[in-house]
Amino acid sequence: MAPYESDDSTLAEEADDLRAGRRKAARYVVPVAVVGVAAATIGLVPALADSGDPDLPKISAQELIEKIAASDVQQLSGTVKITTDLGLPDFGGLGDAFTGGASRSGGDGSSADPSTKLTELATGTHTLRVASDGPDKQKVSVLEDAAEYSLIHNGKDVWGYDSKSNEVFHGTADESAKHDEEAPATPKDFADDALKAVDDTTSVTVDGTAQVAGRDAYRLVIKPKDDGSTVGQITVAVDARTGMPLKFTLTPSSGGAAVVDAGFTQVSFAKPAASTFDFTPPKGAKVTEEDSTAAPRDKRGPEELGGLDGLNVIGDGWDSIATFDTGGQGIPSGSEVGGDFGGFLDSLGDKVSGKFGEGTVFKTRLINALITDDGKVYVGAVTKDALVKAADAAK
Amino acid sequence: MSPVETSAVQGRGELRDQPPPTRSRRTTPRGTLFANELLTTFRRWRTLALLAVLAAVPILVGIAIKIETSDGGGVGGGRGGGGEGPAFISQVTNNGLFLVFTALAATLPFFLPMAIGVIAGDAIAGEANAGTLRYLLVAPAGRTRLLLTKYATVMTFCVVATLVVAISALAVGALLFPLGDLTTISGTQITFAEGLGRAFLIALVVAASLTGVAALGLFVSTLTGSGIAAMATTVGLLITVQILDQIPQLHALQPYFFSHYWLSFADLMREPVYWDELQKNLGLQALYAAVFGSAAWARFTTKDITA
Known part of the structure; x- marks a missing residue:
């Protein structure tokens, strides 16, 4: 708390109402300025801290x-x-x-x-x-x-x-x-x-x-x-x-x-x-x-997987698709399961059809899986079309 | 902005409202006003009742845990997953010191800020309501100084309220549960003395987490002449912000809510301490204090005091 300057009083006496009003309003500039400075700091500091890409010797x-x-x-x-x-x-x-x-x-x-x-x-x-x-x-x-x-x-x-x-x-x-x-x-x-x-x-x-x-x-x-x-x-x-x-x-x-x-x-x-x-x-x-x-x-997981018919990989590199036959029916559709879980299944999958028959594609942003209605599964980090193509080719 | 800067910016227009004071009267000892305010605040039944409620929370939590675990089971043991309830609750039975953290985690979202809201909301508006504000201003203290004193009083209450919770929790924890070396949430061991040190540090961080609410309450308090309205508005804002903080669609805004990083005090129990969110929390509280503190100053030094 700083002491007041005594010369304020003389100034204050000279000031007319208009100026006083302005000065009063001017005080609200302080909180606004604080907000502004804070916003600028939040916006600018990451940009400033990002000091550009470092200069490093070339490398293959x-x-x-x-x-x-x-x-x-x-x-x-x-x-x-x-x-x-x-x-x-x-x-x-x-x-x-x-x-x-x-x-x-x-x-x-x-x-x-x-x-x-x-x-x-x-x-x-x-x-x-x-x-x-x-x-x-x-x-x-x-x-x-x-x-x-x-x-x-x-x-x-x-x-x-x-x-x-x-x-x-x-x-x-x-x-x-x-x-x-x-x-x-x-x-x-x-x-x-x-x-x-x-x-x-x-x-x-x-x-x-x-x-x-x-x-x-x-x-x-x-x-x-x-x-x-x-x-x-x-x-x-x-x-x-x-x-x-x-x-x-x-x-x-x-x-x-x-x-x-x-x-x-x-x-x-x-x-x-x-x-x-x-x-x-x-x-x-x-x-x-x-x-x-x-x-x-x-251990339960691997045992269950072992029960599946042979796991094959189609293609190589990034395009490779893993395929296996569950030997049974495909994924039950939402209506068969019923209830919330059924609705949830339907919302996850896309129905597709092709030369291979019909199936459901389950999509994520990286891995897609096609489960055909006759129980074959195709999984890979590939697009839906590539999965359908692979399934068609397998027929 | 620090209090010093705030008072340096002011001056001029404010003094017009008062007769030009003489220098000798201005040199009222600094501490007197603050000491008076503290006495007034802490002698109120309302304040004492708030502190009593805060002290009761750890007692209730402690007794509840003791009863639930008296058959030898852990907290929430029957439900398999555990981990329900306030932070640290599952460790309390093994080390009473954890009751301090549990109690602070339980009171920080609501009880503590509500108490602060009541005291801060009442600070200016309550005086105006009781008709005592103009008498306070007759004393040659100046409005800025009065406001700063009020804020300092509210801040003192923040610290006292937090310590009341912490000390009550420590006492209950020591009575009901064993004490000793404790395991940090990172799984490493620290001695009981270091644990106590961290508990004290956590209490200070919790008190500091409340500075934002305190400034907000003080600003609201300068807007109205009714103490009840100011308290209700502050507590209402507090609840609103807490609710908004739970809505996932608002995640872009949430880092700017004053309550968003409150529970980061638990990061002090990691080993090594994770400072990221603690720093964000303290920075955010400083920002709220600066914005609403200066807004309160702008409002209070320019408004007509009629009551």
């Missing part, structure tokens, strides 16, 4: 891929933001509706079980924290509202801790490798998967540079050459110094927002504190051992 796509392969980052910690938009209804609610009853009656499924938890990453935006110190110590945490799900690998122990329900999942290290494959979370996981698909049906280019999480990076663009693919292009930002993929973006050929966008918002290559990887189950937390309940549940 081949060299960049080798750099990624040679990248041997053992120690890092950072924050990853991952946004997935497959064009599906929210999995969270859906998963509950379909599996809620089953998993609760079937053996007390722990909410700290990684396989249940990591599927939630398939839709929406999530913030993850990752930390790694060599091959034996890793930690991935999914940040939730006032809660967190952590998956900690330390030596031969794998701990899952769900702070919301205070439940703990405990497994052994062999299993952790499997879980990692199930759910790619870091940009590196995604990039590795994408590079596996690189062959002569793909064009790979280096498209300038970018700044990711405050680090200079090359942009590697992977584009399928086939038109039938729903994958528009994949952009991987590769850290110029370490060769570590920092950001992964998959845009569909239909345009629009990225289907998968996973990138570091903050990253450090320093050794994380050792205590990060220490975990002791909190007092009173419910601990689920992997062997007792999770393993049988996990």
Whole structure:
């Protein structure tokens, strides 16, 4: 609180009513100005912070891929933001509706079980924290509202801790490798998967540079050459110094927002504190051992798949379509199932017909599946037309 | 904008409303007005009743958890999934300190801001209503200084109200549940002393989260001469914003609602602390305080005081 200037009083006496009125109105300029400055700051600061693309020595796509392969980052910690938009209804609610009853009656499924938890990453935006110190110590945490799900690998122990329900999942290290494959979370996981698909049906280019999480990076663009693919292009930002993929973006050929966008918002290559990887189950937390309940549940899936008639892959590269015969009837139509679930089925699928007969196409923004009425299934990251063509060709 | 800047900008027109004061009278000790305001506010039955309600919330939550878990089961254990109810509730039975976080998470969406809304809404309008505002202005304090004093009083109430919840929760937690080292929500262990430190920090962040509502309430309070109307408007705005914050179609606007990042205080319980949303929350509160504080100043220093 500043003291008043005493000369104000003389000025005030001179002022006439009109000027006083103006001066009164002028005070409202202050809040308006504050709003204006705030709006300008919100609008401008990201633009200013985006200091343009860094200047880096030219590099060929081949060299960049080798750099990624040679990248041997053992120690890092950072924050990853991952946004997935497959064009599906929210999995969270859906998963509950379909599996809620089953998993609760079937053996007390722990909410700290990684396989249940990591599927939630398939839709929406999530913030993850990752930390790694060599091959034996890793930690991935999914940040939730006032809660967190952590998956900690330390030596031969794998701990899952769900702070919301205070439940703990405990497994052994062999299993952790499997879980990692199930759910790619870091940009590196995604990039590795994408590079596996690189062959002569793909064009790979280096498209300038970018700044990711405050680090200079090359942009590697992977584009399928086939038109039938729903994958528009994949952009991987590769850290110029370490060769570590920092950001992964998959845009569909239909345009629009990225289907998968996973990138570091903050990253450090320093050794994380050792205590990060220490975990002791909190007092009173419910601990689920992997062997007792999770393993049988996990195995159920493959067994069911094994019952299907042989799985074939038609075509190669990005256009490849997996096909198998369920041997039975196709998907029941909505009216047969009836009720809400039937309506839901109908709303998901498109009826199509062709030389192969009739079927239903289930579409997402990336993966489409055609299930014919005689029970054959065609699945691939390809357009609806390509699926119909494949089905016709198979006849 | 800081209070200092606010008062530096003012001057001129405001003094026309008053006789030119002499310098000697102007040097009333700064603290006196503030101390008087504090005494007046905290001696009101209304204020004490609000604080009593706030203190009762952790007691009720604590007893409810104790009864539900007395058979040895966890919170929400029968329902399999757990995780219902306010944040941290499932950890309370194992560590009483978590009751502090649960209680703050339970009171922050409604009880705390409602109490602030009542006190802030009453600050100017209540005086006008009771006909005491002009007597306050007769004292050579100046309108800006009176307004700043009122705001400081409301802010003090924010801190006191939050601490009342936190301390009541800590006492209940210590009585009903074991205390000891605690597990952060990231799964790492911290000592009880560090946990206490974080609880205190969280209480401060919660109090700071209320500055936006406080400024909003003060502005509304300068608009009307009726204390009840100002309180009702502030609490009404609070509820409206909370509802709008739940509507998914408005997600583009939601980051600018003062209540949007309130629960980010829980990020202090991560290891390492996740500062992103905490910073956004504090920045947003500062913005609300600046906008509505200066709007309240513009209104209060130019309006005709008739009551």
